[in-house]
Structure formats: structure tokens, C-alpha cells
Amino acid sequence: MSASKRQQILDTALVLFVEQGLEGAATAKIAKEAGVATGTLFHHFANKQELVSALYLAIKGELAERLPPVTSEIPTREMAGKMWQASMEWALSHPDKLRFLLAYYQSPVLTPETRRTAKFETLGFVLELIKVGQARGELANYPHELMMEVCHSLFMASAGHFIDHPDQAADPEQHQAAMTIFWNALAAPGHHA
Amino acid sequence: MSASKRQQILDTALVLFVEQGLEGAATAKIAKEAGVATGTLFHHFANKQELVSALYLAIKGELAERLPPVTSEIPTREMAGKMWQASMEWALSHPDKLRFLLAYYQSPVLTPETRRTAKFETLGFVLELIKVGQARGELANYPHELMMEVCHSLFMASAGHFIDHPDQAADPEQHQAAMTIFWNALAAPGHHA
Amino acid sequence: MSASKRQQILDTALVLFVEQGLEGAATAKIAKEAGVATGTLFHHFANKQELVSALYLAIKGELAERLPPVTSEIPTREMAGKMWQASMEWALSHPDKLRFLLAYYQSPVLTPETRRTAKFETLGFVLELIKVGQARGELANYPHELMMEVCHSLFMASAGHFIDHPDQAADPEQHQAAMTIFWNALAAPGHHA
Amino acid sequence: MSASKRQQILDTALVLFVEQGLEGAATAKIAKEAGVATGTLFHHFANKQELVSALYLAIKGELAERLPPVTSEIPTREMAGKMWQASMEWALSHPDKLRFLLAYYQSPVLTPETRRTAKFETLGFVLELIKVGQARGELANYPHELMMEVCHSLFMASAGHFIDHPDQAADPEQHQAAMTIFWNALAAPGHHA
DNA sequence: AATGAATGAGCGTTCATTCAT
DNA sequence: GATGAATGAACGCTCATTCAT
Numbered sequence: 001m002s003a004s005k006r007q008q009i010l011d012t013a014l015v016l017f018v019e020q021g022l023e024g025a026a027t028a029k030i031a032k033e034a035g036v037a038t039g040t041l042f043h044h045f046a047n048k049q050e051l052v053s054a055l056y057l058a059i060k061g062e063l064a065e066r067l068p069p070v071t072s073e074i075p076t077r078e079m080a081g082k083m084w085q086a087s088m089e090w091a092l093s094h095p096d097k098l099r100f101l102l103a104y105y106q107s108p109v110l111t112p113e114t115r116r117t118a119k120f121e122t123l124g125f126v127l128e129l130i131k132v133g134q135a136r137g138e139l140a141n142y143p144h145e146l147m148m149e150v151c152h153s154l155f156m157a158s159a160g161h162f163i164d165h166p167d168q169a170a171d172p173e174q175h176q177a178a179m180t181i182f183w184n185a186l187a188a189p190g191h192h193a
Numbered sequence: 194m195s196a197s198k199r200q201q202i203l204d205t206a207l208v209l210f211v212e213q214g215l216e217g218a219a220t221a222k223i224a225k226e227a228g229v230a231t232g233t234l235f236h237h238f239a240n241k242q243e244l245v246s247a248l249y250l251a252i253k254g255e256l257a258e259r260l261p262p263v264t265s266e267i268p269t270r271e272m273a274g275k276m277w278q279a280s281m282e283w284a285l286s287h288p289d290k291l292r293f294l295l296a297y298y299q300s301p302v303l304t305p306e307t308r309r310t311a312k313f314e315t316l317g318f319v320l321e322l323i324k325v326g327q328a329r330g331e332l333a334n335y336p337h338e339l340m341m342e343v344c345h346s347l348f349m350a351s352a353g354h355f356i357d358h359p360d361q362a363a364d365p366e367q368h369q370a371a372m373t374i375f376w377n378a379l380a381a382p383g384h385h386a
Numbered sequence: 387m388s389a390s391k392r393q394q395i396l397d398t399a400l401v402l403f404v405e406q407g408l409e410g411a412a413t414a415k416i417a418k419e420a421g422v423a424t425g426t427l428f429h430h431f432a433n434k435q436e437l438v439s440a441l442y443l444a445i446k447g448e449l450a451e452r453l454p455p456v457t458s459e460i461p462t463r464e465m466a467g468k469m470w471q472a473s474m475e476w477a478l479s480h481p482d483k484l485r486f487l488l489a490y491y492q493s494p495v496l497t498p499e500t501r502r503t504a505k506f507e508t509l510g511f512v513l514e515l516i517k518v519g520q521a522r523g524e525l526a527n528y529p530h531e532l533m534m535e536v537c538h539s540l541f542m543a544s545a546g547h548f549i550d551h552p553d554q555a556a557d558p559e560q561h562q563a564a565m566t567i568f569w570n571a572l573a574a575p576g577h578h579a
Numbered sequence: 580m581s582a583s584k585r586q587q588i589l590d591t592a593l594v595l596f597v598e599q600g601l602e603g604a605a606t607a608k609i610a611k612e613a614g615v616a617t618g619t620l621f622h623h624f625a626n627k628q629e630l631v632s633a634l635y636l637a638i639k640g641e642l643a644e645r646l647p648p649v650t651s652e653i654p655t656r657e658m659a660g661k662m663w664q665a666s667m668e669w670a671l672s673h674p675d676k677l678r679f680l681l682a683y684y685q686s687p688v689l690t691p692e693t694r695r696t697a698k699f700e701t702l703g704f705v706l707e708l709i710k711v712g713q714a715r716g717e718l719a720n721y722p723h724e725l726m727m728e729v730c731h732s733l734f735m736a737s738a739g740h741f742i743d744h745p746d747q748a749a750d751p752e753q754h755q756a757a758m759t760i761f762w763n764a765l766a767a768p769g770h771h772a
Numbered sequence: 773a774a775t776g777a778a779t780g781a782g783c784g785t786t787c788a789t790t791c792a793t
Numbered sequence: 794g795a796t797g798a799a800t801g802a803a804c805g806c807t808c809a810t811t812c813a814t
Contacts, residue, residue, distance in 0.1 A: 005778085021301040023216040027805060037779045042806065044777095103299040106292075106353070108214040142370040143361065146354055150374055153350030157342045160299070168336065177335040181343055184385065185378035192377065192385040198795090219787055221797095230796040232790080241788065391799085407687040409602040413784060423800045428785065430798095489685040492678075492739070494600040528756040529747065532740055536760055539736030543728045546685070554722065563721040567729055570771065571764035578763065578771045584774090605808055607776095616775040618811080627809065 006044045008034040010055055018096045022052060022109055053114040056104065059097045060118040066090045070125050076133035077183055077191070083129065084155070084179050091159035092169060098159050105156070119148075126151050133186075140188045147186060154182050199237045201227040203248055211292050215245060215302055246307045249297065252290045253311040259283045263318050269326035270376055270384070276322065277348070277372050284352035285362060291352050298349070312341075319344050326379075333381045340379060347375050392430045394420040396441055404485045408438060408495055439500040442490065445483045446504045452476045456511050462519035463569055463577070469515065470541070470565050477545035478555060484545050491542070505534075512537050519572075526574045533572060540568050585623045587613040589634055597678045601631060601688055632693045635683065638676045639697045645669045649704050655712035656762055656770070662708065663734070663758050670738035671748060677738050684735070698727075705730050712765075719767045726765060733761050 012034035016025035027048055031041045045051040066089075068082050091098040104110055130147050133139030139147075158178040162169035169175075180193045187193070205227035209218035220241055224234045238244040259282075261275050284291040297303055323340050326332030332340075351371040355362035362368075373386045380386075398420035402411035413434055417427045431437040453472050456465065477484040490496055516533050519525030525533075544564040548555035555561075566579045573579070591613035595604035606627055610620045624630040645668075647661050670677040683689055709726050712718030718726075737757040741748035748754075759772045766772075 018301070023804095024301070026803075028803090038781090038805090039779055039807080040777080043779095048805065099299075103301060106296045106298075107300065108211070108217070108296060140370075140373075142374065143367060145358065145361070146351070146367060146370060146374075149350045149354045150347065153346040154343065154378070157346030158339070161339055161342045165338065168338070174336060174339060177333075177339060180333075181335065181339075181378045184380070185347070185374045187377070189385070193382070220789080221787070224797095231788095231798090232796055233794080235789065236794065404687070409783095410687070412782075414782090424784090424802090425786080425800055426798080429800095434784065485685075489687060492682045492684075493686065494597070494603070494682060526756075526759075528760065529753060531744065531747070532737070532753060532756060532760075535736045535740045536733065539732040540729065540764070543732035544725070547725055547728045551724065554724070560722060560725060563719075563725060566719075567721065567725075567764045570766070571733070571760045573763070575771070579768070606810080607808070610776095617777090617809095618775055619773080621810065622773065 005034075005036050005040055009036060009041055009044060009051070010058060013051055013055055014059075014096055014100055017052070017055070018099045018103065022104070022107070027051075049109070049111075052104070052109060053111065055100070056110060056114055057118060059101060060123075061121075062094075062097070063087065063090055064121075064123070064125070067125060070128045070132065072132050072136075076129070076136055076138040077187070079129060080133070080183060081179060083125075084182060087155055088159060088162070088175065088178075092162060095163045098156075098163060102156055102160050123148070123152070130186075134188075137188055138191050139186050142186070150185055151182075154178075154185060158182070198227075198229050198233060202229060202234055202237060202244070203251060206244055206248055207252075207289055207293055210245075210248070211289050211296065215297070215300075220244075242302075242304075245297075245302065246304065248293070249303060249307055250311060252294060253316075254314075255287075255290070256280065256283055257314075257316070257318070260318065263321045263325065265325050265329075269322070269329055269331040270380070272322060273326070273376060274372060276319075277375060280348055281352060281355070281368065281371075285355060288356045291349075291356060295349055295353050316341070316345070323379075327381075330381055331384050332379050335379070343378055344375075347378060351375070391420075391422050391426055395422065395427055395430060395437070396444060399437055399441055400445075400482055400486055403438070403441070404482045404489065408490070408493070413437075435495070435497075438490070438495060439497065441486070442496060442500055443504060445487060446509075447507075448480075448483070449473065449476055450507075450509070450511070453511060456514045456518065458518050458522075462515070462522055462524040463573070465515060466519070466569060467565060469511075470568060473541055474545060474548070474561065474564075478548060481549045484542075484549060488542055488546050509534070509538070516572075520574075523574055524577050525572050528572070536571055537568075540571060544568070584613075584615050584619060588615065588620055588623060588630070589637060592630055592634055593638075593675055593679055596631070596634070597675050597682065601683070601686075606630075628688075628690075631683075631688065632690065634679070635689060635693055636697060638680060639700075639702075641673075641676070642666065642669055643700075643702070643704070646704065649707045649711065651711050651715075655708070655715055655717040656766070658708060659712070659762060660758060662705075663761060666734060667738060667741070667754065667757075671741060674742045677735075677742060681735055681739050702727070702731070709765075713767075716767055717770050718765050721765070729764055730761075733764060737761070 009030065013025065013030050016030055016033065019025075027041055028038050030051075031038045034041075041051070045054060067086050070079065072079075105115070126148055127144060130139060130144060130151075134141055158181075162174070162178075184192050202223065206218065206223050209223055209226065212218075220234055221231050223244075224231045227234075234244070238247060260279050263272065298308070319341055320337060323332060323337060323344075327334055351374075355367070355371075377385050395416065399411065399416050402416055402419065405411075413427055414424050416437075417424045420427075427437070431440060452475075454468050491501070512534055513530060516525060516530060516537075520527055544567075548560070548564075570578050588609060592604065592609050595609055595612065598604075606620055607617050609630075610617045613620075620630070624633060646665050649658065684694070705727055706723060709718060709723060709730075713720055737760075741753070741757075763771050
């Protein structure tokens with residue numbers, strides 16, 4: 001029961017944070033909506049800030065889990081395509097989670113520490129993929145940090161776009177377009193689509 | 194004096210919002226820091242929400258003002274390059290303003306109305322540029338909304354990256370890389386760098 | 387009006403602190419009882435702790451004001467008697483104030499800083515009196531700090547006793563006894579009553 | 580183990596109450612620090628109030644145990660001196676306990692009932708000593724209650740003073756002075772030191 | 773007896789906003 | 794227009810206490 005109460009709180013917090021913002025969602029409201037007492041929330045999370053961080057990391061972790069392992073047995077473009085597709089499928093089936101990441105990635109309420117953990121622990125595979133692609137000459141030789149930012153922002157922007165416009169998300173051509181944009185942004189000369 | 198007080202409030206609000214978040218920056222704190230009375234803030238802005246919106250639109254407007262007019266007399270790639278450079282120069286000389294846009298673009302505290310105004314009034318020229326580029330066959334024929342999201346997110350991510358890493362911002366090669374990524378993302382086949 | 391609200395809060399706080407203890411008297415209760423809004427209390431005192439300290443120092447200061455100036459023109463015993471009487475009169479006409487000092491002098495809720503201020507700023511005259519008396523050979527040559535503690539505790543205990551037992555406070559002989567105890571405690575050999 | 584848990588709780592409560600005040604020391608904190616579960620504390624003490632009272636009475640009782648029995652076979656002054664010395668030795672070797680008594684004797688958190696029990700059950704011998712001394716003409720004929728208050732307050736003040744100033748506690752002359760003050764305060768005329 | 777997760781009333785404090793001056 | 798004291802609802806959080814295990 002205890003673990004489930006913790007989870008209920010996280011689930012409810014996600015919905016309320018996305019709907020009403022971090023400050024719009026009072027801890028008492030979250031607890032009530034989750035069907036637990038106010039005190040229970042603070043039994044599981046030392047304070048509201050920690051609830052936000054825990055939620056952020058849980059979501060990033062969940063995304064990371066859904067992704068296929070990086071392998072160099074297939075061309076980088078194919079590998080990147082699989083990644084993109086898996087991520088996008090996850091995003092479209094968990095729109096609230098994507099929106100939460102989108103809304104608070106840059107917010108000052110997230111500690112740099114939390115951001116860092118999210119970046120390196122859960123997105124380490126992106127860096128790996130970039131290195132492999134560069135070694136094979138399939139990806140351009142831009143600085144790694146810049147490339148990671150580009151990966152992150154293009155995916156987030158595309159996913160957000162599709163979530164905001166479900167009609168367009170239903171069109172495979174648009175998905176194809178988004179993936180092509182992503183690939184062309186980072187491909188080495190001669191490897192563009 | 195009155196007009197200047199309004200501006201003092203906006204200037205102070207920007208700094209405090211970026212440093213401490215929207216809710217971390219109490220109106221009383223903003224007023225005090227700006228050197229005006231609490232009540233004065235509410236003479237100039239009906240409520241806090243309006244202060245946030247006014248600040249958001251003022252910043253977007255300031256950015257729009259710095260940009261060169263869209264013209265079809267030069268190749269799209271050159272035009273896009275000028276746009277990118279002018280935007281980036283503005284961003285790097287106003288890091289707080291960029292960070293503010295970055296942090297609150299996706300936040301639920303901004304009304305959809307404000308977001309819409311920002312998008313169409315101040316970023317209308319981006320759409321214009323896309324249309325011109327597509328007509329000439331220099332830009333790919335992706336859906337306009339998707340392309341605008343990509344423009345926005347790539348610029349924001351790159352500018353944020355350079356502001357966070359001033360050492361890398363000093364390297365012209367990195368700026369070149371960022372621009373190339375931007376161009377390649379949207380260029381029509383055969384027009385990649 | 388503003389100064390009076392501050393005073394209303396102090397007056398109400400005194401009563402509630404004595405009746406219900408520091409923690410029993412919620413800030414909201416104090417404000418309500420004082421006829422002001424909760425926020426007003428915090429407009430005048432940064433936090434509850436500061437309200438307690440301000441009250442403590444205000445009371446000590448009020449007592450100090452009531453006392454006659456130390457002079458060496460009369461015998462030490464007479465001088466001490468005047469002090470004692472003036473203090474006791476004040477205490478008996480402000481029983482709540484005396485009780486407040488009594489209850490919180492040793493409490494860990496008072497910062498050492500506040501205690502120190504009370505001791506030296508408002509009770510400096512006691513030290514002065516002791517020095518004069520010793521110079522004249524009328525007071526015993528015990529260490530000053532010990533003597534001050536004795537002065538303080540004998541007065542507090544006696545005043546508390548009389549406040550708890552109004553019937554005994556009405557008997558001049560008992561007051562005489564208390565004063566004699568006080569004098570004999572500190573008198574030099576040969577000067578006892 | 581059970582009896583020892585009760586004792587662990589009392590020991591820990593003493594330390595935390597003295598350090599952080601009655602309200603600063605949450606029952607959960609006490610339990611944790613004592614190495615027992617929250618619920619265990621409430622098995623041994625019906626509620627927090629009872630824990631405080633039990634602690635208060637236990638300490639008073641411990642002090643009473645250390646004292647020599649009152650006898651009329653030696654002069655009152657000698658008897659009082661033995662009492663004072665035994666009490667002071669106990670106080671100096673249990674500074675936290677003394678401080679606890681000091682801090683909460685006057686506090687409204689202690690029920691009058693507890694205070695009364697402490698006064699008559701554990702300090703009955705003081706009254707006895709006073710009566711014997713008066714019968715012999717060695718102590719002044721002041722009202723008993725006043726004399727008991729004086730005994731109590733002088734001892735508490737002196738003990739507190741020595742605990743706060745260990746350097747002065749090391750000086751036998753200061754102890755002599757404190758005892759002389761105590762005796763002179765209550766001695767009958769002609770019996771002063 | 774012992775545990776510790778759960779409770780929810782109540783706390784100290786904040787803060788957007790008002791309004792008399 | 795400008796001021797800042799005053800407001801009070803709402804917040805994050807605490808904590809004595811309970812109870813199923």
C-alpha cells in the first residue's frame with residue numbers, strides 16, 4: 001500500500017502540475033486528489049521541491065527505459081530513426097509526461113543538480129550514439145554538447161507539436177518530415193536525406 | 194519619471210523572474226528592488242499576470258525590432274544566416290531576456306493568448322521567410338507549423354547553449370556549426386551545406 | 387494608527403503568552419484578539435521569535451524606566467530599599483509582565499542575544515549599585531556576576547510569590563521580610579539588619 | 580529491554596528539551612534519537628504532556644534522593660550547608676537536569692498539579708529544615724512560603740550561574756560566597772556569617 | 773511490547789492586492 | 794501619480810497521535 005500511495009501522489013502531481021503549473025498545484029490539493037492525507041505527501045517527499053525533482057527524474061527514467069540499446073551493427077541513420085520512433089511513441093502515449101518535461105526543463109524551480117542527473121544518467125545513450133556516428137563519418141563533427149542540445153530540443157519541439165496538433169500527429173508524412181529534419185540537422189556532408 | 198518607473202519595474206522583474214522564478218519574485222520584492230512603492234507597480238500593471246505578459250511581449254518585440262527585413266533579393270540561405278546572426282547577437286548581449294523566453298515559453302503561467310500574440314505578431318517574418326524559401330525551392334516542403342517550431346527551438350537551444358557556456362560562445366567555429374545545423378535541418382534536398 | 391496597532395499586538399501577545407504559553411498562543415490568535423489581520427502582525431514583527439524578543443525587551447525597558455537613579459548621597463541600604471520598592475510596586479501593578487519575565491527568562495526560546503541585552507542595557511544600574519555599596523564597605527565583596535544573579539532571582543521569586551498570593555502581598559510585614567532577606571543576602575558583615 | 584527503552588526516551592527527551600525547547604523537540608525526533616519507534620514512546624507515556632511531567636518529577640526525585648536526611652543533632656547552619664553542598668554537587672554533575680528544572684519551573688506548559696507534587700513531595704524536607712531552624716532561633720521568623728521560595732530561587736540561580744560559568748565553578752571561594760549568601764538571607768539576627 | 777506509515781488539524785508565514793493619504 | 798500599511802486567503806509544512814501489522 002505504501003509504495004502505491006507514493007505512486008498515486010506522483011501520478012496526481014504530474015496531472016496537476018501540467019494543468020495548473022507548479023505553484024498552482026498546492027500540496028494539499030495534490031494529496032486530496034491522490035486520495036491521501038496532506039502529511040502522507042510529506043512522509044514520502046521531504047518537501048515540494050523534492051516531489052518535483054523526483055517526478056522529473058522518474059519521467060526521464062521511464063523514457064530512457066523505453067529506448068532500444070545503442071548498437072553499431074546497423075547504420076547510424078537507422079539507429080537514430082529507431083530511437084526517434086521509440087521516443088516519439090512514448091511521448092504520444094504519455095502526453096502529460098512530455099509536457100511536464102517541456103514546461104520545466106528550463107524552469108528555475110529545477111535544481112541544476114536534477115537537470116544534470118537527467119542529462120547524464122538518462123540521456124547518456126544519446127552521447128554514445130553521437131560518438132559512434134561521428135566515428136563512422138555519418139554524423140558531422142560538431143561539438144558534442146551542442147549536438148546533444150540539438151537532439152533534445154528538436155525532439156521536444158516535435159513531440160510538443162504533435163501533441164498540440166493530434167490531427168497532424170496522425171499523418172505519417174509529418175512524422176517522416178520531423179525525422180528527416182532531425183537527421184539532416186546532424187548528418188555529415190554527403191549523408192543528408 | 195512615470196514612464197521610467199514603469200521601465201524600472203520591467204527591468205527589475207526580468208532579473209528577479211530569471212533568478213528566482215515567477216513565484217519566487219514577489220511583487221513587493223520587485224517594487225522594492227526597483228525603488229518604487231508596492232502600490233506603484235499596480236498603477237502600471239493591473240496585476241502580476243499582466244506584468245509577466247507585458248514583459249514577455251516587450252522582450253519578443255525587442256528581438257523582432259533587431260532583425261533585418263525579409264527580402265527575396267538574396268538567396269534564402271543568406272537571408273536566414275543574417276536573421277540567425279542578428280538574433281544570436283541580440284541574445285548574447287541580453288542573456289537574461291533570452292533566459293526568460295526560454296524558461297517561460299512552455300510554462301502554463303503564460304496565457305495561450307500571450308503565446309499566440311508573440312508567435313504571430315513578433316515572429317511573423319519567420320513564416321514569411323519560410324514561404325519565400327520554399328517558393329524558390331531552397332527550403333524543404335515540410336508543414337509550416339512544424340518548420341516554425343523547429344526554427345524556434347533550434348535558435349532557443351543554441352542561444353541557451355552559448356549563454357551557458359561563454360567559452361564556447363567565443364569560438365566562431367561553434368557559431369558556424371550552429372548555423373549549419375539550422376540550415377541543414379530545413380534545407381531542400383540538394384541545398385545542404 | 388500604525389503605532390497603536392503595533393502596541394495592540396504587543397499587549398495582546400503578553401496576555402496570551404502568559405495564559406497559554408508561547409506555543410499555545412498562535413500568531414493568528416494573537417492578531418485576531420488584537421483586532422488586526424494576520425498579515426499586520428508580520429508587518430510589524432518579522433516573525434514570532436522577534437515578537438517575543440521585542441516584548442521581552444519592551445517589558446524590561448519599562449521596568450528600568452520606573453526605577454530611581456542610583457545616587458551615593460544616601461546609604462546603600464536605603465538606596466537598595468528604594469529600588470526594591472519601586473520594582474515591587476511596578477511588578478504588583480503589572481502582574482502579567484512580571485510573570486512573562488519569570489516564565490521566559492530561562493527558556494530556550496529567548497536568544498542569548500536578547501537575554502544579554504536585557505541584562506546589560508536594562509539592568510546596568512544594579513551593577514552600579516553593587517559597586518558603590520562595595521566601595522563603601524556596606525555590601526559584601528562577592529563576585530559581581532553572582533551578586534547580580536542573586537538580586538535578579540530574589541526579586542523575581544519574591545514578586546512571583548506576592549502575585550501568586552495576593553493576601554500575603556497585602557501584609558506590609560511580608561514585604562518588610564522580603565526586603566530584609568534581600569539586604570541580608572548581600573550585606574557586608576556588620577551591616578546586617 | 581522495555582524498561583531500558585523507557586529510560587532511553589527520558590534521557591533523550593531531557594537533552595532535546597534543554598537544547599531545543601519543549602515544542603522544538605517533536606516526539607518523532609525524540610523517539611528516533613532514542614533509537615525507538617514513534618509508537619513506542621506512546622506505549623510508555625500516554626502523551627507528550629505526560630512525558631514532560633514524568634521527566635520533571637523524575638529529576639526532582641533524583642535530586643531529593645541525593646540529599647542527606649534532616650536531623651536536629653547538628654546546628655541548622657551546618658545542616659543547611661550539607662544540603663546546599665549535596666544539591667550543588669548533584670547540579671554540577673547533571674547540568675542538563677538542572678537546566679531543565681530552571682527552564683520549565685515557571686513555564687505554563689507544566690500543570691500546577693505537577694508543580695505542586697514537585698514542591699511538596701520532593702522538597703518537603705526544606706520546610707522541615709526551616710521549621711527546625713526557627714524553633715532553635717537560628718533562622719528568622721519569616722513566613723514559610725516566602726522562605727521556601729527564597730531557598731528554591733537562590734539555589735537555582737547559583738547552580739545556573741556555576742553551570743554557565745565553569746571557570747567560576749572551579750573556585751571554592753565562589754562556592755563559599757554562594758553558601759554564605761544563602762545562609763545570611765535566612766538567618767535570624769545575631770546568626771549571620 | 774514494538775513498529776512506523778498514515779492522519780489531518782493547525783501552525784507560522786507569504787503575498788497579490790486594496791485604499792486612505 | 795505615488796505611497797506603504799493593512800488585509801486575509803492560501804500556502805508549505807509539522808507533529809501529536811493512532812492503529813494495523
